Amino acid sequence: MPKLPILLVIAGAVAALHVPVQADDDSRRAREGVRRGEFVPLERLLAxxxxxxPGEVLEVELDDGEYEIxxxxxxxxVVELTYDARSGRLLELEVDDDDDDD
Structure with a gap:
């Protein structure tokens, strides 16, 4: 059985449970930070x-001055990118390389 459909179902379920409440708070904090000139616009980093x-954005968070995409x-x-919200600099890139079954 292919791993991809299972991953999509799991990712969708996690996103559905986690993102809406946090997205509202993160969005508000990000907008306020951009308005004050403290953060770079998230749209620039998302692009x-x-x-x-290329792919589907599963989750975006603002945590301790870092955007996590x-x-x-x-x-x-799945790739997780962590950017400094103040400078836009890429701090970390993690790729889920799930090759444990080989």
Whole structure:
């Protein structure tokens, strides 16, 4: 059985449970930070992340001054990018390389 459909179902369920409440709070804090000139606009980082890692954005968080963007790439792997919200600099890139079954 292919892993991708299962991953999509799990990712969708997690996103449905986690994102709506947090998204409202994160969105508000991000907008306020951008308005005050403290944060770079999330849209700019999302466009960059999606250009470099085509796929479906699963989750976006603002946590301790860092934007965390999780993308299900077209190759079926999940990538998590962490950006400094103040400078827009990429701090960390993690790729879920689930090759444990090989």
């Amino acid at each position: 960059r992340a999606e250009r470099e890692h 999780e993308i299900l790439r077209e190759d079926g792997r």
